[in-house]
Amino acid sequence: MTILIGAPGSGKGTIAQKVQAALGVKHVSTGAILRAAVSNGTEAGKQAQGYIDRGELVPDAAMANLIGELLDQQPRGAHLLLDGYPRTIAQAELLVGITDKYGIDNVRVVCIELSEDVILKRLGGRRSCPQCGASFHVTTYAPKVEGICDHCGAKLVARPDDQPETIRHRLEIYEEKTAPLIDWYRSRGQLVCVDAQEGSAAVARKIIAMLSAD
Numbered sequence: 526m527t528i529l530i531g532a533p534g535s536g537k538g539t540i541a542q543k544v545q546a547a548l549g550v551k552h553v554s555t556g557a558i559l560r561a562a563v564s565n566g567t568e569a570g571k572q573a574q575g576y577i578d579r580g581e582l583v584p585d586a587a588m589a590n591l592i593g594e595l596l597d598q599q600p601r602g603a604h605l606l607l608d609g610y611p612r613t614i615a616q617a618e619l620l621v622g623i624t625d626k627y628g629i630d631n632v633r634v635v636c637i638e639l640s641e642d643v644i645l646k647r648l649g650g651r652r653s654c655p656q657c658g659a660s661f662h663v664t665t666y667a668p669k670v671e672g673i674c675d676h677c678g679a680k681l682v683a684r685p686d687d688q689p690e691t692i693r694h695r696l697e698i699y700e701e702k703t704a705p706l707i708d709w710y711r712s713r714g715q716l717v718c719v720d721a722q723e724g725s726a727a728v729a730r731k732i733i734a735m736l737s738a739d
């Protein structure tokens with residue numbers, strides 16, 4: 526199992542898609558799963574929507590149910606690439622229990638580092654596909670046809686939580702609740718960090734090389 530940790534907009538989803546295509550690992554994004562639950566109007570989605578729209582974390586208890594069910598559905602031995610989970614120390618502790626239960630002992634954590642000014646530019650120009658979840662950027666990662674998803678042809682939108690005030694709040698929550706996981710995993714000898722200033726193909730290549738070397 527590989528875990529991607531990084532601030533909102535650091536490129537976790539974009540990189541995970543490339544790593545999945547190159548290595549055949551399974552990209553699991555809790556943000557994408559929650560957004561799908563919201564758009565499908567499920568009970569879990571209704572409970573999560575306010576938190577997502579405000580840029581806050583969905584409570585750990587609700588996430589515990591989601592991640593437990595999700596991992597139960599995965600085939601034994603699948604290499605999962607977790608994007609967006611864990612996001613708190615409590616979630617990381619729960620995940621240790623789950624990986625122990627499934628006998629998963631090779632857990633690597635990749636921390637994606639990016640300065641806040643670049644993050645603000647990336648999120649300001651992000652356009653997302655509400656249908657398949659693909660993510661684009663108006664200048665650095667533009668779709669072939671403006672405003673249209675390359676993969677499924679749906680109309681691209683700015684995510685509701687990509688408004689400037691909400692982005693700032695998400696960054697504060699990241700510093701307060703998620704960034705402490707970096708030292709938590711470093712102290713366990715599981716952490717490697719990658720600078721994400723370069724283009725997404727170059728950043729993904731570094732991670733693919735790292736994961737392939739094991």
Ligand code: AP5
Binds near residue numbers: 588
């Ligand atoms: P989630 O969807 O996980 O949001 P996030 O962590 O804020 O991350 P983002 O999806 O915004 O960014 P990203 O790092 O994937 O960047 P991207 O690749 O798109 O979660 C959403 C919400 O769900 C949370 O706020 C919370 O409410 C809830 N939630 C989810 N998990 C939870 C959990 N475990 N516990 C509690 N609540 C949870 O890239 C951004 C832009 O930059 C794109 O436009 C892209 O094209 C561009 N880009 C990417 N890489 C590069 C590059 N190298 N060079 C140039 N441009 C690039």
